[in-house]
Amino acid sequence: MALGTAAGLAAKSALAIGGLGKLSFIPALLAAMAYFNYDLLDPESRPFNQKYLRQEYDFVIVGGGSAGSVLANRLSEVEGWSVLLLEAGGHETDISDVPLLSLYLHKSKLDWKYRTQPQDTACQAMVDKRCCWTKGKVLGGSSVLNTMLYIRGNRRDFDQWESFGNPGWGYEDVLPYFKKSEDQRNPYLARDTRHHATGGYLTVQDSPYNTPLGAAFLQAGEEMGYDILDVNGQKQTGYGWYQFTMRRGTRSSTAKAFLRPVRLRQNLHIALFSHVTKVLIDMESKRAFGVEYFRDGEKRVVYAKREVILSAGAVASPQLLMLSGVGPRQHLQEVGIDVVQDSPGVGQNLQDHIAVGGLVFQIDYPVSLVMNRLVNINTALRYAITEDGPLTSSVGLEVVSFINTKYANSSDDWPDIEFMLTSASTPSDGGTQVKRAHGLTDEFYNEVFGSINNKDVFGVFPMMLRPKSRGFIKLRSKNPLDYPLMYHNYLTHPDDVGVLREGVKAAVAVGETQAMKRFGAPLPQQARAQLQAPAALHRRVLGLPHPAVHHDYLPLVLHGQDGTVQ
Numbered sequence: 001m002a003l004g005t006a007a008g009l010a011a012k013s014a015l016a017i018g019g020l021g022k023l024s025f026i027p028a029l030l031a032a033m034a035y036f037n038y039d040l041l042d043p044e045s046r047p048f049n050q051k052y053l054r055q056e057y058d059f060v061i062v063g064g065g066s067a068g069s070v071l072a073n074r075l076s077e078v079e080g081w082s083v084l085l086l087e088a089g090g091h092e093t094d095i096s097d098v099p100l101l102s103l104y105l106h107k108s109k110l111d112w113k114y115r116t117q118p119q120d121t122a123c124q125a126m127v128d129k130r131c132c133w134t135k136g137k138v139l140g141g142s143s144v145l146n147t148m149l150y151i152r153g154n155r156r157d158f159d160q161w162e163s164f165g166n167p168g169w170g171y172e173d174v175l176p177y178f179k180k181s182e183d184q185r186n187p188y189l190a191r192d193t194r195h196h197a198t199g200g201y202l203t204v205q206d207s208p209y210n211t212p213l214g215a216a217f218l219q220a221g222e223e224m225g226y227d228i229l230d231v232n233g234q235k236q237t238g239y240g241w242y243q244f245t246m247r248r249g250t251r252s253s254t255a256k257a258f259l260r261p262v263r264l265r266q267n268l269h270i271a272l273f274s275h276v277t278k279v280l281i282d283m284e285s286k287r288a289f290g291v292e293y294f295r296d297g298e299k300r301v302v303y304a305k306r307e308v309i310l311s312a313g314a315v316a317s318p319q320l321l322m323l324s325g326v327g328p329r330q331h332l333q334e335v336g337i338d339v340v341q342d343s344p345g346v347g348q349n350l351q352d353h354i355a356v357g358g359l360v361f362q363i364d365y366p367v368s369l370v371m372n373r374l375v376n377i378n379t380a381l382r383y384a385i386t387e388d389g390p391l392t393s394s395v396g397l398e399v400v401s402f403i404n405t406k407y408a409n410s411s412d413d414w415p416d417i418e419f420m421l422t423s424a425s426t427p428s429d430g431g432t433q434v435k436r437a438h439g440l441t442d443e444f445y446n447e448v449f450g451s452i453n454n455k456d457v458f459g460v461f462p463m464m465l466r467p468k469s470r471g472f473i474k475l476r477s478k479n480p481l482d483y484p485l486m487y488h489n490y491l492t493h494p495d496d497v498g499v500l501r502e503g504v505k506a507a508v509a510v511g512e513t514q515a516m517k518r519f520g521a522p523l524p525q526q527a528r529a530q531l532q533a534p535a536a537l538h539r540r541v542l543g544l545p546h547p548a549v550h551h552d553y554l555p556l557v558l559h560g561q562d563g564t565v566q
């Protein structure tokens, strides 16, 4: 019976996720999850998709993503308020729960599949020179597709927002709210009660699975003179293990964290497959009083007594404002929309924390996450039964570091580059899903990664933290179902080129450390011993054994590429 159910589930999920043909282990994974009653251990089921809606609610929230899910939860805490959450997508799937598979969700039905306009300054390796802007079209929004890294902003970022005239947004103001939501499952981190808390809705845990590369990244950081620390703690500049919004080794989306526990509240309605097309605004008072939306092929209206809240994400929120007559007057007139409010800033000031992909370091030992070696029925069973194994790795993201290039003031603890240090990279899946997710051309992929397809590698992705380039979004037409035009303008500010160039140099330097070079030659006895002791390193750095370090790679370390024992 359980297997029968699982087969149905497998078929359904395969439909939902594009490009799963090569993943023959998926049915086994789903069958194992059903057989071992995986879901039953999580008592909270998915929220109901409310069929009949009222005419009016106190609050109408547009978009049930990261922000909208939290808002729906917190507002409906007040019993006297009625809250409606309208979401264009449906429910997340069992596959979107699996951390290693998050890239398989890009370009699936759960993704809006936005693409930027072609420009000459960046995205040159992508088909049509257009970058893919993955955005979740699903309850939980982009938190269902993202890589679950739990990193708060730098304190200086918040303080800067406050200094721009936003009281209440300084670091000390927002910290209690981060803590209110947090359920930190790493006991060592939880001890730091100034920065962490337990008992909140959002589960934060270490990855249940790391490779020996993870410990080596930390050693590389130490070798380069950085502290090893909790990047969400007192200081950010340095190296540390990633923390993840995961629970029991699976994704803890905001839908799971914030909506499932409150799904029985009578004053909260959640309507899926409800695509909002316009905010209704009174021309005289300029007050929003409802929204128009499509559901089941029909145009409908719902009214808001108190507020309409736009939480449709960085692309759809400005799009909806403009469709509703709020935006730059000239642009609205161009596309034939009646102007309710001339707001020149709507759609402007677009910022993105871009990273350089392609810094891939080939290694000589089979210790990295090569998909065709590690994703199989055994690992599927391990995921379903013991909630760990390679499938719980968030696409190989193991260690994070925040560093200062020469353009940042290093005494400030306000780094300008973040490194994502990974035990997998673009070629680790043999040119299938990563290439597809990012929209890389065949020509580029073959030239850059062709010779290292499915080879053992690690990656260092330098990511720019405070870009100065600014893009913008404008409407393609007044048809609300047309995607807007997105101009990224990446690297149009010369300072960004400088910072990213320094980031690349620093990333190459990581590969030059002794800690990482060990992976490029037969391991001497001493290095082998160090690799076998990542837990010891963790104990030294963080004060307790790292639950995330797995030793089952280690026998592999003793073998050369040809299988001979070294």
Ligand SMILES: Cc1cc2nc3c(=O)[nH]c(=O)nc-3n(C[C@H](O)[C@H](O)[C@H](O)COP(=O)(O)OP(=O)(O)OC[C@H]3O[C@@H](n4cnc5c(N)ncnc54)[C@H](O)[C@@H]3O)c2cc1C
Binding pocket: 062, 063, 064, 065, 066, 067, 068, 086, 087, 088, 089, 133, 134, 135, 136, 137, 138, 139, 140, 141, 142, 143, 145, 146, 147, 148, 149, 150, 151, 274, 275, 276, 277, 311, 312, 313, 314, 316, 320
């Ligand atoms: C690939 C990827 C990896 C990422 N990795 C990380 C990470 O590791 N850590 C991290 O902190 N952040 C990460 N992010 C960023 C993070 O996920 C987003 O910043 C965050 O989810 C944005 O939240 P939001 O509520 O603004 O928008 P979203 O979460 O995108 O939610 C918007 C919601 O509105 C809905 N919607 C849109 N238009 C309409 C409409 N017209 N009518 C009704 N509903 C609508 C959408 O379907 C969606 O559910 C990542 C993002 C991506 C894409």
